[in-house]
Amino acid sequence: MPAVLPGLLQRFDVPGPRYTSYPTVDRFVEAFTAVDYEQALTQRRDRASVATLPLSLYVHIPFCESLCYYCACNKIITKHHSRSAGYLRYLGREIGLHTAQLGQGQSVTQLHLGGGTPTFLSDDELGELMAMLRRSFTLAAGGEYSIEVDPRTVDAGRLRSLSDLGFNRLSFGVQDFDPEVQKAVHRIQPFAQVKELMALARELAFDSINVDLIYGLPLQTPESFARTLAQVLQLRPDRIALYAYAHLPERFKPQRRIHPADLPGAAAKLAMLAQSLEAFGDAGYVYIGMDHFALPGDALAVAKRQGRLHRNFQGYSTQPDCDLIGLGVSAIGRIGASYSQNAKTMDEYCDHLDQGRLPVVRGLALNRDDLARRAVIMALMCQGQVIFESIEQAWLLDFRSYFTTELDQLRELADAGLVVLDASGIEVTAQGWFFVRAVAMVFDRYLQADRHRTNFSRII
Known part of the structure; x- marks a missing residue:
């Protein structure tokens, strides 16, 4: 490059x-309701070819024990792990409402747990969630089953549990290894800790391991980020997601704790991007597009070569034109020619389900021009x-x-x-x-x- x-x-x-979609999420309207979403589910069920249509699931786990200042995700900061048990019950209700529309056993070839911090859930709770999903859907052999992992919340035993539960892809949130940058964003996780977890994940033979990085964070410099890049390349993950930090404190309250004077300027950010592209290219990674890199043998790189690459709400994906069911607070889905989003607050999400309604509060029905x-x-x-x-x-x-x-x-x-x-x-x-x-x-x-x-x- x-x-x-x-x-x-x-x-x-x-x-x-x-x-990650078009039209973009900010174009969703409240005129699109749960009734419209149910109609889209019914149309999917009634399609003659539904058995061959790919289906993806996304489950949003909103809880985090501590606040990362850069975060723009929908999350709930709490150290009370008892809250997750109630949330699982509501997820079970939402799953049940979907199977009432779609029927039992639809084949799922892709599952992603995001957040928040999915590993906020205990091993038993993750097992309960996976059991609920398996009772309602058929997780296809050879599918992609991934989970976002905060390295601070897992150890060797937890990684083994994730493997036993059927997860075959991990995504480690790293962002930056520089100690001063980590302090500035309130996320301390030493390189040695992540290195040990990566080695354990390799031993457990996960199909693909991703590392998330962010450039443009406070106190980052091209020199400090070059050290982080070198450390990441020591780990040699199968995939790397490299995101530009978006400082929007007027929209995301946690970012108000970041001092604007500590943020690198556009030239420094560009230098970090350029050196990342060079470093990853020299290390043999394929540039998938915009913010994703993968080793040549990874499924994402193979999809790029074969022209099967697609983007969904999680970024680049190997599954084109795939219906996506979003489960949980604020989760976004796509069924047919429509997008939908669940209620963004826990109270509203639970209130809809208490009344026996799917928690969809806005979305969009795409017209021919949109498509x-x-x-x-x-x-x-x-x-x-x-x-x-x-x-x-x-x-x-x-x-x-x-x-x-x-x-x-x-x-x-x-x-x-x-x-x-x-x-x-x-x-x-x-x-x-x-x-x-x-x-x-x-x-x-x-x-x-x-x-x-x-x-x-x-x-x-």
């Missing part, structure tokens, strides 16, 4: 969505190219006519060297991958209409 020219940074380092634009944006984000003919055949439109305005806007990006336009399609250049979100934004009808972008993080 080439270095980014300073002029490009000034022109294109703008706020924009990460496009066509989603196909274009996902092709850019996942494959770095759009073939006009494939979009035309899938959506029965003339690309140059339908997207005349967008193609005119892309010419500025083409002149800047971010994309190549020709008669057959659009291709993102090596330089353009730094700004692929800006390329996708051109096709975002909602964003182009109102230009309100301050709610999003900056691209770099």
Whole structure:
């Protein structure tokens, strides 16, 4: 990946969505209710080919014992582990309402537990959750079953328990190994601790181990982050997720504890990104796109080579066009041509379930234009190219006519060297991958209409 020219940074380092969905979550409306969601579930059940349709599950566990100042997740900070037992009962009710609509035993090929801190739950509670899921769904052999792990909450015994429960993928939240940075974000976890856990996970033969990193945190410098990168490469995880820190204290209260003066500037953040790309490339990692890297033999890298890569609400995925059921507080799902989100507070979530209703409080039914634009944006984000003919055949439109305005806007990006336009399609250049979100934004009808972008993080 080439270095980014300073002029490009000034022109294109703008706020924009990460496009884990299109339309983006901020476009969801309360007019989409649990009734609409139930209808989408019924339509899935009644589809003749439902047995062959892939299904993914996401379960949100909101609890954390301590607060990480950078966090933008929906979480509940508590040291009272008794709260999780009640939450599991409500998850059981929500699962039951889904099977009432879908029927028992639908095949699941992908499961992800996120949070919060899923390992806040005890081993017995995780076992209870997995048993509930297995009673209602069929977890397919060879599926991807992953869990986010806070290294501070697990030991050798807990890793063995996770393996015994059927999890075959782990994601360790690392963020940074520098002690001063860890103090600044209130998350202390020494390198030696993570190294030991990684070695144990290898012994237990998990299929894939991911490490999450964040650049742009307080007190980070290119020099300190270079040391973190070297330590991560010692661990040699199968996947690496590298995120830019988005400082939005007006939206996320915990971030108000971070002093803006401690944050690295755009040039330093760009240097950290560039050195990460170089270090991971030299170590043999495949650049999946935007913020994900994987070793060549990992399923994510294989999907990239085979053109099967997709993005969902957890980032890049190996399963294209996959229905996703979101379970738990604030969980987001996708069924057919609709998105949905559960209530964001525990009280509201439980209140819906106490009344025998699914806890969906907002969402969106996608129209034909949304679906066509989603196909274009996902092709850019996942494959770095759009073939006009494939979009035309899938959506029965003339690309140059339908997207005349967008193609005119892309010419500025083409002149800047971010994309190549020709008669057959659009291709993102090596330089353009730094700004692929800006390329996708051109096709975002909602964003182009109102230009309100301050709610999003900056691209770099």
